[in-house]
Every structure is written in structure tokens, then in C-alpha cells.
Amino acid sequence: MVWQGEVGEATSIGQNPDQGMMIFLSVTQLLDVLRDLLQGRTAITRFVGVDSSFTLTFKATKAGISVTSRSGKLGVASRAALAATVLHAADELADSALEALPAHDGVRDDYTAALNQFRSVARSL
Structure with a gap:
């Protein structure tokens, strides 16, 4: 995962300790926590990549x-x-790699559900 802003950058690539993560589970979690923040349910939230630091x-x-x-x-x-930025990246991940998961895999279902819910919130902003 790579995040770039106007004053800094954060990446999970090549870090010590290893910050590699279970990407579909992590992005599902990211979409869920950001959805709550964007809807005003919380003022601060923290994302931690699944199986990562x-x-x-x-x-x-x-x-x-x-x-x-x-x-x-x-x-x-x-x-x-x-x-919009997070939705675009999550859509790209789905388009490029989601089909590698079995059709009835729970992770695939959870990712798709989180993506659809996030898309609805993103479009309302």
C-alpha cells in the first residue's frame, strides 16, 4: 500500500518490520473505517493492515x-x-485481482459488499 499526500508519503513496501498485509481483508477494513468517518459517525479512526504493522x-x-x-x-x-481517491484505488484492485479469488469466497463477498457500500457514501459527498 502506498499513500501520498502534499507533505508526506507512507508505504508498506520494503519496511522493517515487514508491513506486508493481507490486501483484500485490509482494504475491506479500510473501506469500512473510512465509511464511518466520511458519514460523520466518528471524528477519528485508525487503520491497521491485517497481519501487518x-x-x-x-x-x-x-x-x-x-x-x-x-x-x-x-x-x-x-x-x-x-x-474518490480511495474508491478509485479499491475499484482498480477489484478489477485487476478480485477474480483470482474463488467465486464464493467469503473474502471476495466481504470486499464486494464493502466496496459497494463505500461507493454509495462516496457518491453522496
């Missing part, structure tokens, strides 16, 4: 959503911009 913190501010990692602040994005 990679973390991001998202905080609602007057200026938008602040994103930080262990290395520091990445930047601030509007709710709509963050939602």
Missing part, C-alpha cells in the same frame, strides 16, 4: 480529513477527494 490515522478537521502515518503527517484532503 502498517498504520494510518484519519482525523476529521475543519479543513478536511487529516491523514498521518508512523512517519508523520501525509496531508489533508477534502472528504470528497479522499473518498
Whole structure:
């Protein structure tokens, strides 16, 4: 996973300790926690990649959503911009790799459900 903002970058690639993650489970979790934040159910949330030490913190501010990692602040994005960017990346992952999972795999079903719910929230912003 790579996150880039106007003042910083966070990546799970090549880190020590290893920050590789179970990507479909992790992105499903990311979509769920961001959906709650974007809907105003929470003002701050933390994402931790599944089976990883990679973390991001998202905080609602007057200026938008602040994103930080262990290395520091990445930047601030509007709710709509963050939602659109995350949706685009999640759609790309689904388009390029989701078919590799068996058709009736629970992970595939969970990912698809989370993606559809997130898409609905993103379009409402």
C-alpha cells in the first residue's frame, strides 16, 4: 500500500518490520473505517493492515480529513477527494485481482459488499 499526500508519503513496501498485509481483508477494513468517518459517525479512526504493522490515522478537521502515518503527517484532503481517491484505488484492485479469488469466497463477498457500500457514501459527498 502506498499513500501520498502534499507533505508526506507512507508505504508498506520494503519496511522493517515487514508491513506486508493481507490486501483484500485490509482494504475491506479500510473501506469500512473510512465509511464511518466520511458519514460523520466518528471524528477519528485508525487503520491497521491485517497481519501487518502498517498504520494510518484519519482525523476529521475543519479543513478536511487529516491523514498521518508512523512517519508523520501525509496531508489533508477534502472528504470528497479522499473518498474518490480511495474508491478509485479499491475499484482498480477489484478489477485487476478480485477474480483470482474463488467465486464464493467469503473474502471476495466481504470486499464486494464493502466496496459497494463505500461507493454509495462516496457518491453522496
